[in-house]
Amino acid sequence: MHVAGARPNFPKAAPVIRALDRHGVRQRLVHTGQHYDERMSEVFFRQLGLPEPDVNLGVGSGSHARQTADIMTGLEDLMTADRPELVVVYGDVNSALAAALVGAKLEIPVAHVEAGLRSFDRSMPEEVNRVIVDRVSDVLFATSPDAAVHLGNEGISADRIHLVGNPMIDTLLGNLDRFDIAGIRAALTLPARYVVATLHRPANVDDPAGAIDLVKAMHSVADEIPVILPLHPRGRRHLENAGLLSHRALRVVEPLGYIEFVSLVRGAVAVVTDSGGVQEETTMLGVPCLTLRPNTERPITITHGTNRLVTPQALAEALSSVLAVGRPATWCTPPLWDGRAGERIAEIIAGVLR
Numbered sequence: 001m002h003v004a005g006a007r008p009n010f011p012k013a014a015p016v017i018r019a020l021d022r023h024g025v026r027q028r029l030v031h032t033g034q035h036y037d038e039r040m041s042e043v044f045f046r047q048l049g050l051p052e053p054d055v056n057l058g059v060g061s062g063s064h065a066r067q068t069a070d071i072m073t074g075l076e077d078l079m080t081a082d083r084p085e086l087v088v089v090y091g092d093v094n095s096a097l098a099a100a101l102v103g104a105k106l107e108i109p110v111a112h113v114e115a116g117l118r119s120f121d122r123s124m125p126e127e128v129n130r131v132i133v134d135r136v137s138d139v140l141f142a143t144s145p146d147a148a149v150h151l152g153n154e155g156i157s158a159d160r161i162h163l164v165g166n167p168m169i170d171t172l173l174g175n176l177d178r179f180d181i182a183g184i185r186a187a188l189t190l191p192a193r194y195v196v197a198t199l200h201r202p203a204n205v206d207d208p209a210g211a212i213d214l215v216k217a218m219h220s221v222a223d224e225i226p227v228i229l230p231l232h233p234r235g236r237r238h239l240e241n242a243g244l245l246s247h248r249a250l251r252v253v254e255p256l257g258y259i260e261f262v263s264l265v266r267g268a269v270a271v272v273t274d275s276g277g278v279q280e281e282t283t284m285l286g287v288p289c290l291t292l293r294p295n296t297e298r299p300i301t302i303t304h305g306t307n308r309l310v311t312p313q314a315l316a317e318a319l320s321s322v323l324a325v326g327r328p329a330t331w332c333t334p335p336l337w338d339g340r341a342g343e344r345i346a347e348i349i350a351g352v353l354r
């Protein structure tokens with residue numbers, strides 16, 4: 001039983017489900033309904049060839065406790081009735097936390113895809129989720145060597161840790177020929193040189209005072225180069241109240257479908273973001289990434305990739321240096337980010353189920 005529910009889950013689950021199909025494993029996909037807008041959910045199913053969810057719990061938005069509890073209640077009934085042999089959870093979202101807890105309490109083995117990432121910042125809700133999900137999981141799939149090391153340091157035995165690469169990157173590599181830079185530029189009437197931005201971390205967008213700093217920083221980028229910002233629904237009101245829409249070179253659009261979004265990223269001079277997945281995608285595509293966060297659970301995107309952490313105050317200067325240097329001519333990609341993570345995960349899962 002796969003449990004997914006939020007936007008970043010879908011590009012991670014798609015290659016795992018496909019590879020398990022090839023192994024002839026019987027699968028059920030439960031959508032928790034954590035994300036529910038067409039642009040935050042359905043579009044990924046359409047574009048990535050995910051099967052229709054067998055069940056949608058339809059929990060919707062709410063406080064952390066309410067959302068997690070609603071998912072847990074729905075999953076407890078399903079897992080009690082179904083008794084799956086394995087529950088597979090993805091990433092660090094509340095849907096993963098809820099599913100891992102329910103599986104563990106029902107003594108159903110839990111596999112965590114994207115285990116071991118650590119920002120070591122417990123003020124980030126996802127860090128709490130990561131630590132707890134890993135603690136109760138039986139099979140841990142790490143996307144990078146540092147993640148595997150963290151799990152070992154936390155006392156998890158080596159036979160449960162599998163360094164498999166990154167299934168989100170499988171999705172990226174598998175769709176390379178669908179990313180149409182000219183097409184997306186024409187559709188959005190963008191010039192040849194532009195910056196893409198995404199913003200949704202609570203630490204950035206939930207506090208009205210912080211939102212003012214962030215908007216100032218985004219405007220300082222737009223002073224230099226046109227910015228396109230497909231804006232996550234979280235924080236939209238705070239950012240708009242802080243004057244986000246008042247710069248003529250900064251365009252805010254609705255969240256984009258995966259193919260459109262990654263096409264946009266691929267053609268960009270640089271990306272400004274606070275997303276986890278986008279740090280990885282830019283690393284893979286060799287697009288400079290400025291991450292508006294004090295830390296990252298994905299340090300490999302800095303050591304190997306194109307990522308750099310910046311404060312809102314330092315963003316304009318960081319962007320100027322990126323614009324001066326341009327895209328790197330060559331860059332490293334992290335080990336095993338080769339498009340075969342889903343297959344490695346499926347092989348291990350098929351072995352567990354035998």
Ligand code: UD1
Nearest residue numbers: 006007008034035036037040061062093094125126233234
């Ligand atoms: C969640 C994840 C975060 C991830 C992000 C990816 C947790 C704790 N957080 O954050 O790790 O980076 O998804 O996108 O799981 N909303 C809509 N439509 C939707 C979904 C949400 O309008 O389809 C709005 C609602 O006002 C909601 C708010 O966005 O209250 C936040 O949604 P929620 O799922 O609680 O958290 P995210 O910020 O999306």
Ligand code: UDP
Nearest residue numbers: 007008011230255256257258261275276277
């Ligand atoms: N993404 C998308 N459309 C957008 C913004 C992001 O398809 O408008 C994709 C992005 O390419 C990546 C995933 O959503 O695959 C990342 O999700 P998000 O940033 O919401 O969550 P995080 O990775 O921060 O948890």
